[in-house]
Amino acid sequence: MNERAPHPVVDDVLTVPLLGAGLDIDAVRAATAKVLADDVCWFPVRHHSPTAALHLRKAMLEKRPKVLFLEAPADANELVKHIVDPKTKPPVALYVSYRDDDNVTGLAGIASPSPDVPPRFSAWFPLMAYSPEYVAMKTAAEIGCDVVFFDLPRSALIKEHETAGADGDDHNDVEDAGVDGDDQSEKRGESWEALAVRSTFYAALAKSAGFRTWDECWDALFEDPGRHQTWRAYREDLAAFCAAVRATTPRSRVEQDGTLARERFMQKTLTTTLQERGVDGKDAFVVCGGFHLFLDRDDVVEPPARRPGTHYATVAPYSSFRVSEASGYGAANRAPQWYGLLHDACDDSRGGDADDGAVDAMLKHIVAVLRQGRKEGDGLSSADAIAAAQHAHLLARLRGRRHPVLDDIRDALISCCCKGRPAEEGAHLVQAMVHAEIGNAVGRVTPELGQLPLVHDFYAAVDSLDLGEVMGREKRLTLQLDLRKEEDRRRSVFLHRLVHLEVPLGKMLDERALAGTLFSERWSLAWSPKVEEALIEKNLYGDAVETAAAAVLEEQLAKDEVHAGRACQRLVRSLNMDLPGMMLRLESACGKAIDEDQRFVSLADAVVALLLLDRHAARGALAREALQTLIERAFGRACFLIPDVSSVAEEDQSAVVAGLQSLAEVLLGTSTEGLDKDAFVENVSNAATISTVPFLQGALRGLLCEIRAVDATDLADRVAAYARARPDVLVQAGPFLDGVMAVSKTSLLLGADALVAAVDELLRAADDDAFKTMLPLVRHAFERLHERQRDALAGHVAERYGLREAASITKLETSTDALAEMARIDKRVATIMKEWAL
């Protein structure tokens, strides 16, 4: 094909921005032509671009290459056969992880919890059915072409501690660390789109063409399957676009984010593979981000090597939600289901049509949104669908497009179906749009791949506990457990173990509300690809969920033995996880931690956790006497530490107040035997006296009132005392009242009259400036109260200012004759109204 196909993007759209960015259009064309004239067929793509996939497939079927080079980590190459296996159904994702066992990166203790824990790094490479990379692999399998992943292994990209520090760019460092399961590869800017968005060329393009977002720009230029008549025209346009992006991206940026290192690896792998296999360049096909088409082919610098350590790669089921922007995935696809619809409608191998497919997909999408909207309760009709389709067409034409893109369809749906504000009247519609755009597809991986032992144990437990309903769909399920039943108890243990392992399958609901119940638990369960990801990560701890949970607990225990609160909370967890061996160890560790811990908040947490354990003692075969001793020790030590926290800094005050409230609640509860109330009262009183912080003074005094150690009038007297103080002291009444209201609710209402009088006196005493200084905190203080409590106080204020209860109001006396006259008038009025048909 020698004749030049029409290139609508370069010819119609790019000229102005190229000039705007100071670029010579002929130079860009020349750079593009040079790359495209290469023997090797370089095909630029964007992740999850259905149109790129359609053209790419046509190109591969025509060129029938012997080797396909794909932008994916080289150390995952073995997985290709599992990805293209007919039993594997996208969405799936390549998962690669690396554990730096010998701390060669120097990031132990920085990217891991402690220096003795090796840092772990991982990355996901999601694949939809229409992702160009997936389509390329499937097409390669179809035509008998070898696939070579030629991107740099992830571990080679991790910046060492010293290097990272030298960059002086903290944000990048954190992202480069890529710890534990996040999609760091995408966040790190390895996707060329991140570079494109920051290029001056894109800025000029968006300005001249009026694109609001990068996605809108991409869709308008490259997501209209009928816009380019041939794959060559598409490739040439996209390559020219990428040439302009590359020419306006500073080299320092690509050096810093690892792009250059990756490109060196790509170039080297390409050259050596062709040499080793004796394959001619004409028989090679490269699929990569468009930016990499213009890599420096003369760069002789050696790429970095894969780091020593534990490497792991697999393929895992994924979901369309996880691929979407809504999940927070870095190089996200904003509407996975919509693009799938577009791909299928334009794929001629599925009976689609490149020219009409976009319209067909739009109509299907609009109907799907409206159907979902009706389910949500909106009255949407076919007339709305017709209007929205027409509106989308007209908008596309106004914006200079052949067919509507997703942005036009979204705008049209809002215009035609939302009768008011999108966030309010249109909330259901917007939800329906999101639902239809994202979809709820979940992928499947061929059983040939095998499973890690922990993953296997997890699925075996899911089957045996009859939890299969929750798997394989991203739907939330609520589970009510009765712990007196054996199966429910086993389920509870399993779910608690998963929570401890940070495997996000379930979350316990109403944890606080059910804290007092012995036999009930409510769980919200939802499967997502993150479940599998976490299991893969935790496989390093053990082969079974039980042993892994115990190993994690052991590791945590070793880290902070002297933290009483955390140690006791772990004891509760080990009970919930049914790990009796661990409980004995933890009990002794708790005693040691309680004796050594000098932190009030930690000890208060320990008391709360131990009391909870005490309630469940029967279930966990715990020795209650031993527990009671621990509770008394923790409570006593916490009491004596109260004066130490009487004047803590502002950022610690809420934790201290919460701890004080916990201890007070314990004293007001039923299990107070052995707890020294006098010691608590004495220490709180001392702390209130020595405290220099008005907020804490208020909280401590309020607490004494709440446990009935002092009368509410005492509080009122203290507030009134502020009224008589100097102006600089008077204004401290604001934080004092705030502290009182933070802890004291019930008792406050008992002495409401006195308190209202004191506040009244205070406000009368304050001059204008003092009042305005106090105002925000006084307002905040009263906002802490429940609405009913505020109403009750307001009643006292009203009474103080002369209003009386209805009961006390003098009854209006009248005569019998007057009442008879009133009844007569009333009857007459009723007759007239009846005549008037009212």
Next chain:
Amino acid sequence: MASKKKSESADETSSALSTAPAKERDRVREPAEVRYAHELEALRQNDPTPPPSPWKLSPRSVLAYVLGQKKVLKATIDGAVVDVPITRKFFGDDALVERAIVTLASERALLLVGEPGTGKSWLSEHLAAAISGCSTLTIQGTAGTTEEHIKYSWNVARVIAEGPTPQNLIPAPTMIAMKSGTLLRFEEITRCVPDVQDALVSILSDKAIAVPELPDANMIWARPGFNIIATANSRDQGVNELSAALKRRFNYIHIPVIADQKTEVDVVRERSKELLERYQIPGPIDEPVLQLLATVFREMRTGATSEGTSIQKPSTTVSTAEAIGCALDAALYARFFGGGVVGPADVARNLVGSIVKEDMADVGVLKEYLTLVAKKRATTDPAWKQFHEAAAKALG
């Protein structure tokens, strides 16, 4: 009201259609098609695509008229070739304007909804001026609007003498718009009672008005190009809610309150400049004063300062239109009673009237703002110092 408008409408339409409309200086305010006649004519002469009949401009040129463009157009005005810059008329989300234009080109009518002072009527006027060359076919919705104001009425004296004939029929703006294939503006539609609103259902679905009194000519059909731009105040929603049948015939476009400082300053700058010219007050308002004015209005509207402090919100609407009004009042005050140049103190003096309207509790809200926010800023910023002192004095 409708009857007051209609006598002028024919004149204005023909005036707007001529290439050189004469500006009448003795009018307090000219309609958009007269004020911006040169821009409209320049866009017409340079229109890249033929407009859909009978639109005066293509949708793209309408968009360029409303949103402005960088490129200065060359046009022949009054026989001379001149450069005509296209100014921006509406500040906010460009996509809203695109959606509005597309709606007017479709089967459905347009309803602009939003808080008071967000520029609904302003946008409606400019769209009508650009699309139909006439923005004065307007019905102002009130509780007293009747079906006659929407459709037609009769010259009673002549009907008594001659009976009902087409000559004795007095068309309302809707009927004029239908006959001429132009846009009708219906302001504050939700202030009309439901029975009156429902008169629009048949007009929007059948595109016709039945006149049963005229047996031989009892249908008035709309010509292509006829459509309706209605506005509704979101604070009135629920008072006279549109019926489901009428809702279905409108595309709603919600115009949000301007959220960012820069756009609000742009709006106040452009609109106050125009108003100052109309009142022949020399010189624009200085940028720091505009910034201060926009800051005060934005913070009082949102109930939060730029430093993140929560403050009370007044019960009255603190819209951008109010800010523009405040700027004009300040300029008038400075011109006639002050030193001629608008300063922060002039803004402060006129702020009270903008914030405190029906509810005297808003005095307290304003005082709180002055004490908690303005006073603090006054310690480091002389403009805020002047503002604070003058506002405190005005409040007594």
